[in-house]
Each structure stands twice: as C-alpha cells, then as structure tokens.
Amino acid sequence: MITVSIAGVSKRYGKKVALQEVSAEIQGGSFFCILGEPGAGKTTLLRIIAGLEVPDEGEIFFDGKDVTLLPAQKRDVAMVFQDFALYPHMTVFENIASPLRAMKLEEGKIRKRIHRVATFLKIEHLLERSPLYISGGERQRVAIARALVKEPKISLFDEPLVNLDFKIREDMRAQFKLMQKEFNQTIVFATPDPVDAMSMADRVLVLHEGKVHQVATVWEVYYRPVNTFVAAYLGFPPMNIIRGTLRQEGPKLFFFASDLRIEVTGLPGIWEAKGEKVALGVRPEHLIVGGGEKEMLSFDGEVLLSEVVGSDTIVHVRVGGELVLRSFVPGIYRVAVGERVKVSLNPGDLYIFQESGETIVFPRRHESAVNTFEG
Amino acid sequence: MKKVNWGRFFGILGLVVYGIFVLFPIYWTINTSFKEVGDVYKVPPSFVPTKFTLEAYRFIFQGTGRLALSNSLIVAIGATLIAVVLGTMASYAYSRYPFTGLTNEGAQFNLLTVRMFPPIAFLLPIFWLWKTLGLLDTHFALIVTYSAFNLPLAVWLLKGFMDSLPRSIEEASYVDGYSFWQTARRVVLPLIGSGLAATVALCWIFIWNEFIIAYLLGGTDVILYTAYLPALRRGMRIMWNQIAALSVLAIIPSVIILVLFRKYLIKIYLR
Numbered sequence: 313m314i315t316v317s318i319a320g321v322s323k324r325y326g327k328k329v330a331l332q333e334v335s336a337e338i339q340g341g342s343f344f345c346i347l348g349e350p351g352a353g354k355t356t357l358l359r360i361i362a363g364l365e366v367p368d369e370g371e372i373f374f375d376g377k378d379v380t381l382l383p384a385q386k387r388d389v390a391m392v393f394q395d396f397a398l399y400p401h402m403t404v405f406e407n408i409a410s411p412l413r414a415m416k417l418e419e420g421k422i423r424k425r426i427h428r429v430a431t432f433l434k435i436e437h438l439l440e441r442s443p444l445y446i447s448g449g450e451r452q453r454v455a456i457a458r459a460l461v462k463e464p465k466i467s468l469f470d471e472p473l474v475n476l477d478f479k480i481r482e483d484m485r486a487q488f489k490l491m492q493k494e495f496n497q498t499i500v501f502a503t504p505d506p507v508d509a510m511s512m513a514d515r516v517l518v519l520h521e522g523k524v525h526q527v528a529t530v531w532e533v534y535y536r537p538v539n540t541f542v543a544a545y546l547g548f549p550p551m552n553i554i555r556g557t558l559r560q561e562g563p564k565l566f567f568f569a570s571d572l573r574i575e576v577t578g579l580p581g582i583w584e585a586k587g588e589k590v591a592l593g594v595r596p597e598h599l600i601v602g603g604g605e606k607e608m609l610s611f612d613g614e615v616l617l618s619e620v621v622g623s624d625t626i627v628h629v630r631v632g633g634e635l636v637l638r639s640f641v642p643g644i645y646r647v648a649v650g651e652r653v654k655v656s657l658n659p660g661d662l663y664i665f666q667e668s669g670e671t672i673v674f675p676r677r678h679e680s681a682v683n684t685f686e687g
Numbered sequence: 688m689k690k691v692n693w694g695r696f697f698g699i700l701g702l703v704v705y706g707i708f709v710l711f712p713i714y715w716t717i718n719t720s721f722k723e724v725g726d727v728y729k730v731p732p733s734f735v736p737t738k739f740t741l742e743a744y745r746f747i748f749q750g751t752g753r754l755a756l757s758n759s760l761i762v763a764i765g766a767t768l769i770a771v772v773l774g775t776m777a778s779y780a781y782s783r784y785p786f787t788g789l790t791n792e793g794a795q796f797n798l799l800t801v802r803m804f805p806p807i808a809f810l811l812p813i814f815w816l817w818k819t820l821g822l823l824d825t826h827f828a829l830i831v832t833y834s835a836f837n838l839p840l841a842v843w844l845l846k847g848f849m850d851s852l853p854r855s856i857e858e859a860s861y862v863d864g865y866s867f868w869q870t871a872r873r874v875v876l877p878l879i880g881s882g883l884a885a886t887v888a889l890c891w892i893f894i895w896n897e898f899i900i901a902y903l904l905g906g907t908d909v910i911l912y913t914a915y916l917p918a919l920r921r922g923m924r925i926m927w928n929q930i931a932a933l934s935v936l937a938i939i940p941s942v943i944i945l946v947l948f949r950k951y952l953i954k955i956y957l958r
Contacts, residue, residue, distance in 0.1 A: 414864030
C-alpha cells in the first residue's frame with residue numbers, strides 16, 4: 313500500500329478549466345472519496361492519478377516518487393470505469409484475468425485469484441458468460457473483480473454506482489466497505505452522491521468547479537464545513553441557509569433576516585465576522601417543529617408542505633414572514649398544510665457564514681464526535 | 688380457398704428475375720469458356736457447349752494469361768494489404784487524436800477528395816512521375832498507385848468502426864498493464880475485425896477490377912489481366928472462348944473473398 317500525494321494539479325481542456333491547483337494526500341489503506349457534482353472534475357482527477365492523463369501543472373507522487381509522466385500501464389493501479397469498460401469479445405473469466413495475464417502470472421495462480429474475488433463478489437456462475445449478456449449490476453461486479461484481482465497499489469472507482477438501480481446501490485455500499493477490508497486496498501472513489509461519501513469514506517475531498525473546497529474526514533466535512541457550498545452539499549435534505557445581516561445592539565449581536573431576529577452574541581467566533589452581510593445555517597435535523605425545549609430559540613411558523621420520505625418526514629415551514637425552512641422529523645409526522653406551528657432550534661447548532669461563503673461559526677457540541685473519528 | 692399473398696408472390700418473382708439478370712452473364716461466360724471458337728459464333732447460340740473442350744483454358748495457362756493473372760494477384764494483394772494496414776493506423780489517428788489547425792472532419796474531408804475525381808484526372812502526372820523515376824511498368828509502381836487510390840476508402844470505412852469503439856475499453860487495457868501495441872492487438876483489432884474484413888473485400892474489388900491504371904502504368908513488362916483481356920482480339924477475330932476462360936479464372940479470387948466476408952460487407956451497408 314502506498315500514499316498518493318496530489319500536489320498542485322491543474323488541467324485545462326481548451327479554455328475549460330477542469331482542475332485548478334488540486335492538492336491532497338491519500339493514505340495507504342484508506343477509503344478516499346472525491347465528492348463533487350457532475351462536471352466538477354472528479355473523473356479528470358482520477359484519470360490523472362491513473363496515468364491516463366498528464367496534468368498541465370503539478371505532480372503526482374506515489375510514496376514520494378514522482379509518477380506524473382509515468383503511463384498507466386506502469387503505475388500498478390486499477391480503475392473501475394463509469395461505463396465498466398469490459399472487453400466485449402472476451403468471457404467474464406478472461407476479462408478478470410486480463411491484468412493477471414499482463415503480469416504473466418502462471419495459469420494456476422490466475423485461477424486461484426479469480427476464484428477468490430469471484431466468490432467474494434458472487435459472480436462465479438458468470439465466469440464463462442459473455443459480458444454482453446449479463447445485467448448492469450453483474451457487469452459492475454465483473455469490473456470490480458478485474459480491479460480487485462490485480463491487488464494494485466491503488467484502486468480508482470469512477471462513479472460506479474451511478475448506473476445502477478437504487479436497491480443494488482444500497483447493497484454495493486456495504487460491499488465496498490467489506491471489500492476494502494477483505495482485500496486490504498487503498499480505494500479512491502469518485503461520486504456525486506454525498507450518501508456514498510458519508511457511508512463509506514474515511515476521508516472526503518469536496519471538489520467544485522475544479523477547485524478543492526475541503527479535504528477532511530467525513531465527520532469534519534459534515535460538522536465543520538469550510539463554506540456554504542460544502543455545508544449545503546453534504547446532508548439530506550440540504551442545510552437551510554438564510555442570508556441576512558449582523559447588527560450590534562448595545563453589547564449584543566443579532567442576526568436579521570426578513571422578520572426574523574436571532575441573538576447570536578454567545579456563538580464562538582462570531583465577533584470575527586467581517587462586514588454586516590452574513591448567512592445563517594441550520595441543518596434540517598436541528599430544526600424542531602412542534603415540540604422543543606425551553607432554552608431553545610422559537611419562532612412561529614406555518615406549514616407549507618409535509619413530505620413523507622420512507623420512515624421520516626420533511627416539513628417545509630414558513631417563518632419570519634417569507635423564509636422557507638426545511639425540517640427533518642424522524643418518524644412519520646402528520647401535520648396539516650397551513651397549520652401554525654412552533655419552530656425551535658438550539659443556538660448551539662447554528663452555522664454562520666461570511667458573505668463570501670466562508671464558515672465563521674460552526675456547532676461546537678459535535679467536537680467530541682469529530683475528534684473521536686479523527687483519532 | 689387459400690388466400691394468395693400477392694405481395695410475397697411479386698416480391699419473389701422480382702428476386703427471381705433479378706437473379707437471372709445477374710447470374711446469366713456468369714453462366715454465359717462459363718458456357719463460352721468451354722466452347723471451341725467456332726461454336727461461339729454459331730446461330731442460334733447453344734446453351735451448352737456442343738463440343739466440351741479445355742482448349743481455351745490451356746491457352747490461358749500456357750501463355751501470357753497465367754503471367755497476367757499472377758501479376759494481378761501480386762499487385763492486388765500488395766495494394767490491398769498496404770491500403771488496409773495504413774488505413775487502420777490512419778483511421779485510428781483520425782478517430783482518436785486532435786489535428787492542429789484542422790478539425791478532424793476537415794482533415795478527413797481532405798483525404799476523401801482523392802476519391803472525388805475519376806482516377807484518370809490524375810493519371811497523366813502519375814504516369815510522368817513513374818516514368819521520370821524509371822519505375823514505369825513495375826509491380827512497385829502499380830502497388831503504390833493502387834494503395835494511394837484506395838487508402839481514403841479504407842480510412843473512411845474503418846474510422847466508422849474505430850469511432851464506435853469506446854475509448855474506455857482501450858484505457859482499461861492500459862490500466863491492466865498493456866502497452867499501446869499490445870492493446871491494439873488484444874482489444875482494438877479484434878473489436879474492429881468485421882470492419883477490417885469488409886474493408887479488405889471492398890479494396891480488393893476496386894483494385895482487382897481496375898483497368899485504366901493497369902493499362903497506362905503497366906502493360907508491357909508487368910501486364911495485369913484487365914489489360915491483357917483486350918489483347919485477346921486477334922485481327923478480325925475475337926477469341927471469345929479465351930476471353931471467357933480468363934474471365935472465369937479472374938472471378939475466382941473475388942468470389943472467395945466475397946463469400947468469406949459477405950456478412951461483414953452487409954454490416955457496412957446497414958450502418
């Protein structure tokens with residue numbers, strides 16, 4: 313296992329900037345997620361790590377050795393492509409054997425290794441079939457088997473779950489994690505879905521328009537997002553972000569937006585805010601509709617919509633005149649549209665962002681969780 | 688009473704008529720090739736040789752005919768191979784790499800313009816070129832000229848097959864640890880195999896049946912069968928049985944290639 317260092321990598325395609333000074337370190341044996349919307353540059357970054365693409369600027373190091381110009385076939389990496397890229401003229405067995413044949417491994421060893429991955433991925437019955445006549449989920453397993461069997465320095469997965477149905481995705485997430493432990497691999501996993509990152513990754517790199525916004529553990533990215541983009545991206549439903557102004561009244565500091573007035577005096581770091589214009593963030597799961605404890609801040613709201621998502625409910629409420637906030641209520645919560653409700657939140661759960669998007673205040677009560685997972 | 692499917696009836700009738708239209712000349716050529724020359728001119732003509740003879744074939748095999756056929760084989764095989772090999776590599780480049788200063792379509796169009804003029808428009812300068820180089824009437828000159836005229840066709844046909852091959856499959860092969868040439872052999876060539884077969888067949892037909900280039904650039908030392916055929920006219924008498932025998936022999940290689948590769952050819956027309 314090796315540590316991969318990405319040092320100031322930039323890539324342009326004509327006038328389009330795909331990556332801009334991307335830097336990150338991927339520890340050997342970790343599950344590393346590159347999270348970003350379609351077009352953020354995830355695939356380009358994977359291709360540069362794989363050696364299929366040369367960056368315009370910057371270097372890639374494998375355990376301190378500069379491999380920027382080393383072609384893919386000499387890097388000892390494996391990649392699972394978004395379209396799986398199986399060889400249509402070979403059987404499933406030959407597809408999986410392909411990297412082993414390139415290593416000139418003897419036939420007995422090839423069979424042994426293939427048997428192990430095929431058993432793990434439950435594709436033994438497909439080995440003699442053609443990849444043209446198996447299902448999408450099966451093709452993906454074959455593509456994964458081809459990567460696993462190589463026992464490479466690093467495995468790169470390019471949005472492998474995107475082309476699969478919801479049910480298979482759920483199964484595969486658990487499998488990926490098991491697989492990484494079983495085969496002791498370093499995995500870099502590109503995905504647009506924050507759920508993938510939250511459920512599998514040790515560390516996450518949040519990429520947006522070719523720029524790195526944050527590289528940290530899942531918990532840190534979730535609880536201490538560096539800016540509004542990361543804050544809104546991670547989490548379902550996304551964080552409520554309210555733009556407003558910060559004003560001092562006597563010794564106290566208040567946040568104003570629409571008819572809302574929230575005291576923020578006590579929040580750690582709030583006095584470092586530059587300028588009046590800020591944004592306030594609160595995660596839907598921290599916004600309580602109906603109940604709430606005494607020490608919480610409360611507002612009057614009106615229910616606009618109530619969506620039941622599986623076993624949970626997302627309630628859209630209007631507060632302070634025109635602001636619409638989302639609240640995540642575990643369990644099925646029945647409430648009529650138009651009903652007046654009390655909306656409460658704990659000031660300790662608030663985020664405050666600079667006008668530029670940068671985070672200045674984040675909840676401190678999750679510190680212990682973040683630290684545990686970082687340790 | 689059973690209902691007659693008239694659409695089907697006329698469809699089959701049409702195909703039968705077309706079949707006769709296409710096959711009759713071949714039948715007549717074979718028929719003529721086994722006749723004596725006197726028998727050929729008989730009125731009314733006979734549908735089978737009145738006296739079956741191999742005399743015409745014997746003549747072709749003993750004389751220049753055999754030489755002309757073997758020259759044709761050398762030139763057609765050489766030129767087809769060159770056109771298909773270079774065409775494969777060029778079509779890969781057209782399909783995969785960007786061209787500086789030109790769009791790929793532009794570059795490809797430039798190449799295709801070679802095919803837009805009748806070859807005879809270029810033949811005089813080409814004749815002088817080979818003459819100046821002292822290579823007129825050689826296998827080399829014929830092979831190079833035929834390759835040049837058929838390369839655009841090969842590139843154009845093969846590029847379609849290359850384009851339909853996802854790049855990620857090649858990249859998967861690099862990641863597996865194979866070099867560019869290993870990838871070409873293991874992945875690219877097997878996957879465009881039907882395109883290669885069809886291209887070989889089409890190039891072969893164009894080269895094998897070509898007359899004007901063969902007549903102008905060859906003809907004395909290196910005579911191709913297409914240029915030799917008209918020479919079988921002796922004075923007032925046309926040796927139809929010998930012409931027919933040579934024609935029958937000349938059909939054979941093309942028939943073999945077309946029968947072997949016909950399913951791939953059909954694919955090209957269906958694209």
